[in-house]
Amino acid sequence: MTDSFKSRTTLQVGSRRYDIFGLAALRGRNVDRLPYALKILLENLLRFEDGINVTRRDIDAVLDWKAKA
Numbered sequence: 001m002t003d004s005f006k007s008r009t010t011l012q013v014g015s016r017r018y019d020i021f022g023l024a025a026l027r028g029r030n031v032d033r034l035p036y037a038l039k040i041l042l043e044n045l046l047r048f049e050d051g052i053n054v055t056r057r058d059i060d061a062v063l064d065w066k067a068k069a
Contacts, residue, residue, distance in 0.1 A: 002049045004056040021046040029063045038062055 007025035011018045
């Protein structure tokens with residue numbers, strides 16, 4: 001699994017550990033300006049980035065999204 005943006009981290013709940021992919025790793029990329037639906041899509045792309053089906057270019061495309069009026 002690819003993690004180009006180093007967004008993978010571990011969450012520990014009790015004695016269990018979970019791998020999660022957080023948008024906090026994308027600071028400086030203006031994630032806050034994205035609509036909620038695109039943030040959900042972005043998190044999903046980070047989770048499934050494999051370099052084939054989901055690439056860094058796909059993630060960059062969402063990060064570079066600009067609203068059109």
